[in-house]
Amino acid sequence: MTAAMISWGKGRRAAAAIGAVSLGLVTLSACEKPTDLATVTVGSTTVTAEATPGCNGDGKLLSKKQVETCITKNGGKTVTVQSGDKVRVGVAPEVAKSGWIVIGGGPVMREASHETYRSFDADTLFMQQNPQTGQTTYTRSVTLQVAELGKGQGPKTMWHFNLKQKD
Structure with a gap:
């Protein structure tokens, strides 16, 4: 039972990390290069x-x-x-x-x-x-x-x- 809980916790962390990276990439792709000043x-x-x-x-x-x-x-x-x-x-x-x-x-x-x-x-x-x-x-x-x-x-x-x- 303990082994199942540990792997479930690691899976959630991995899923959260993948989600954060994906969100970051989407955010960066939406940015435009600022114009010079x-x-x-x-x-x-x-x-x-x-x-x-x-x-x-x-x-x-x-x-x-x-x-x-x-x-x-x-x-x-x-x-x-x-x-x-x-x-x-x-x-x-x-x-x-x-x-x-x-x-x-x-x-x-x-x-x-x-x-x-x-x-x-x-x-x-x-x-x-x-x-x-x-x-x-x-x-x-x-x-x-x-x-x-x-x-x-x-x-x-x-x-x-x-x-x-x-x-």
Whole structure:
């Protein structure tokens, strides 16, 4: 009788262990790889964000339609900036390896960067140039778009941050 109880106890433990391993594998298979993060720092304020929803190509170039939609998207985390501040934008090393650019009201970077961060003068980010008149005006807020580039220089991931001038 004792032998039967011992084997039954071992069987329950074995069944529990198999069940735990199976549940763990099911849970892991349901997980998605998190997107890389982009970070904006102004003074002592830092905000970090995952890719903007609908703007992550999972390692592939975004389609033309996705890019058009992503460029017009507003949203993202907001950072308050005052005149004279430096705005620092950082990306993960994997993003830096691919190359990345920052777009504000207009192109902020002329060429892709392979560094993990870049600094920008806040006043420059709020400048808007009218293409018809060539006049420069200043805006009170701007959506800063960070784009990871793929081969062919099209974006494969985009992040959005809102910069607002301090009153």
